[in-house]
Structures are given as structure tokens and as C-alpha cells.
Amino acid sequence: MELAEKQNLNPLNPVKRHRILIVDDDETIRELLAQFFELEGYETQTASNGKLAFEKAVAARPDLVITDIRMPVWDGFEMAKNLWTLEPPLVPVIFISGYAEGDELKELRGNPNMIAFFPKPLSAAMLIDKVNEFLR
């Protein structure tokens, strides 16, 4: 049974909904991913670039951020760096990308706040499994 359905069954014992922030400059990907995660019982927010994502994260701290790398204004790495200057606990980040920037990615390899990296084209199922594994 899905989490969302569990919630509907038992309103007196609400299961805490994790909040996921999805960042990608492509509208279709943002929306489809958000729909997938909503169906899985997560609360979702979206942003179209790194800077907007950071602002939203400051306003309402997400439990996890899934972000593309190549975006205008702030790219994924910049957003993550700024995100991790906020007070702990630091927000974990999953990167997705169609264009791996080798050097910067290598820098982050040891960082415990980077949960995973998925190259594009990606499979929603794998992404969802990883998120479930991490958050639940």
C-alpha cells in the first residue's frame, strides 16, 4: 500500500511527510518528477534554477534536494555549496545531470551531504528507490 493511501486511512496517526525540493531548468522533468514523488507520498516543491531553489530552501527547509547541474543563474554545485552554509542539519542533495562536470563532481565525492549522482537520461524508479532508501 502506498504511503499516501496509508495516510488517508488513518488520519489520526499522520505519517510525517518528507519534503523534497526538485530543481531542474526543464519544466517537463520538474513536473513529472514532482508527480512521481507526490504519488509516493512525498511533499514536493520545484524550482527552475539554483538561486530560486536556494531561496525556497531557506523559506521552507526540505529534507532532500534533487537537482540538475547545468542551470542558469546558479548551477547545481553552486546551489549546493550555498545550501550547505546554512545551519545544520545540512540538507542532503542528489545530483542528476546530462553533462557531468568531471572536476567539480570529483570535489564532492567525499562529501557526505551528496547522496548520489544519477546521469541523464534517468529512470524515475531508481531515483525513487534511492530516496525511499535514504529517507525511510
Added chain:
Amino acid sequence: MTPTIIQTLTAFVGAMLFINIVVAALQYWNDRSRAQRDVLIYWMANLLPAITGAYFKNANFMSGTVGSMGTFISQYILGSVLADVREVQVRRTPQILCYLGFLLLAFLFFKSGSSFEVYAFIGAAGAASPFFFHWIATLKRPRRKFSLSQKMFVFIAICLSLHYLDWGYFRVRPEIYGVGLTIAFGIFFILSILMPMIVNEHSLERRNAALGNEVERRVNQLKHAEWQLWEASKLASMGRMAGGMAHEINTPLTAIGLHAERLDYDAERGRMTPQSVKSHVHGIRSIIERISKITEGLRKVARDQASVSVERETVNLRELVHKAVETHQANLDELGIELRTEWGPKELLAYCNPIEISQVIMHLLSNSIDAIDRLEDKWILVSMREVGSFLEVSVEDSGEINSEIASRIMEPFFTTKPVGQGTGLGLSVSKSIVESHGGKLFLDQSSRKTRFVFELPRNGSKKEAGWNLQKNKT
């Protein structure tokens, strides 16, 4: 002439020979070249007849033969110095054989009782012959003309060689022997000036030629390296383009994948409705359209690459700039950069290679975009105007360059971007392209903002030699 005068003259000749030997030895010490060595051997070889002349009171076959050996050697060297200048070589063996043949003939004449003059003449001819052999060989191969000093050298050498022939006649007439000696002395004196001149002249010539060749070789090397760099930079930019393309295609692919996964997911959970299927299918279709625009762009690039040539034609610069701007439009919109264009109503036709000039404009645009991307105030102004027989195109952006960078900006490999981003070759390559069109590309230092300007000859003016005939675009 009294014996004393003869002795004195002999002493002079001997002294001069001696001085020449010392000088030649010193020069050889300094410059261990073959030519200097030959000059030294020449003067030393001349000692032999001088000594035998002084030693043997009476002229006889023996003394003549011994002296003639020295003469043979010195004449051989004289000839080979000349031959060197003309870069011909003469085989040694036939000359030695010729000399020995003459000696044998002289011996026969001597044995048959001929007078000294006669067999001395034959022997002298044999001894002097090597010079004539070399000289004739140089005549056969006229390549460069002799310089004045070389002509003088030949003249004096011939005089000397002929003078050897009359040695027999002078030798048995003591009253005029001094004259013969004086003539010899005079000739040797001139030779001692001319020979070093000839040797140095020739070695200078040789060194100049070698230097010239070396310079040419280095220039070719540099040209080749430049071409390789140009090719490498093209490959590098192709690489960047390929990377960008990969990203451009991966994003819509991901979206299609997500639509498909959704359809699957819905099917598994029995949540499929005609509307949801239609909406996902519609989504997939529109994404496919997006991708095909990208592939169309790629095909165009392939086509353009295939048709790259040095061909130039009449091009409407306004169209060219429009296309370049279009290519960057998405990027400009995303980054919030305002692009303004400014040009008069006249048709702005230039004579150029449209692909290359496109490259230049695109490069200037992308430089500007990179430069102002993080500024508060972002704009780019592209303007064109006629300036005499040129069309002037300028790309100005809201960024500012400090004067230190401005002075170096056209340098190959100069870049302010961090390592790995941008080779710094773009501007210098663009500059070469514009210059090969007979134009100029420069940074306008009088503008407060960053303003790059390039000029192209207008349609109808053929400034550069060797251009193809104009082809009209119909």
C-alpha cells in the same frame, strides 16, 4: 743583375712566404676550416721550390724535379680554392698522373740531351697543370658570377701559372733572373691578400645560405604549429559543442523516459485513463519535436563544415548577424541579457566567407555573454555602419575591461577564464580570419564599456590580391 740582387730578391720572396705561413697558421688555429688549412698548405708548399732554388746553385734536372713537386702541390691547392668557390670538384688521380707523365716526358728530353729550358718547360707545365684543370672545370659549370675579388684572384692565378712556364727561360739567364723573381714576388704578394679574401667571402656566403635555409625551416615549423593549434582549437570547440549537444539531447530524453515510466506505472496500478494516456503521449510527441530541431541544427553544421572553403561571396551582413543572434537567443533570454541592434536602412553587403565571419560574430557574442552573465546590468549592442570602403561591425556589452587586460586581450592563449574553460584562442583566431579578409579586428579603447570592432571590405571593393571573382547570390 748581380748575384747579390738575386740573393736579396730570393730572400724577399722567402721572407714573404715565411710571413704568409705564419699568418696562415694563426688563421688556421682560429678557424679550423678546410679552406684555412688549404691556404696554409699552399704557402708551405711554395717553400719547396724557393728552398731548392736557393740551395741548388746550378739548374739541373734534380733540382727542377724537387722544386716542381712543391709547385704541383701549391698549384693544386690554388685550383681547388677556386673550384670550391664554384662548388665543383676535380678528381685528383688524373692530375697526378698528368704531372708524372709530364715529368717522364721531361726526363726523356733530358736524357736525349735537350737543353735545360726545354725539359724545364715540360716539367713546369706538368707542375702548373692542376690549376688549369680546376679552372677549366669551373668554366664548365657557370652558376653564379664571380665577384670582383674572385675575378682578380683568377686573373692573378693564371698569371702565376703562366709564369711558372717561363721559369726555365729565366733560370739559365742570371742577368734577368731577378726580373723573374720580382714578378713572382709581386704575384705572391697580391695572392697573399686575395686568398684570405676569397676564403672568407666564400665561407660567409655559405653561412648566409645556411642561415637562410634555417630561417625558412623554422618559419615552416611555426606555420605548421600554428595550423596544428588552429585544428586543435577547432577540435576543442567541437568537443565543447558535442558536450553541449549531449546535454541538450539528454534532457528531453529524460523527459520522454519519465512520461513512459508514468504510463507504465499507471498501467500497473490500474490508474490509466484515456486522458492521462493522451496527455503523456502528447508530451512525448512535443519533446520529440524539440529533439528534431537539435538534430536539424547538427545537420546544418555538418553541411556547413563540408562546404567550408576559401570561397568568398557577397553577403548581407544583417542576415549573418541575425542568424548569429538567433543561435544565442535562448541563452540570452535565459540569462536575462538584453540584445539591441543598430544599423541604418541601407543594405549592408560585404565580400567575405560567410561561415568564417559567422564564426567571428558568434565568438564575440559568446564572449560578451560570458563576460556579463553575472552583472547587474546586462546588455549587448550590435551595430554596423559604413566607414569609407569598409563595413564596420561592433559588439559592445555592458561589461568593462581594465586597461591591463585590454592591452593583452588579442594575444593567443590569453584568457581570464579559469583553467579548463576556454582556450583563449578564439579572439586571435577571429583576428586572423578578419585580417585574411583584408580587415581589422580590435578592441575600441575609447569606449567605456567593452566594445569589439571589426571591419570588412564592402561589396565591390577588392582590397586583397588574389581573391576569387565575386559570385552573386541569386
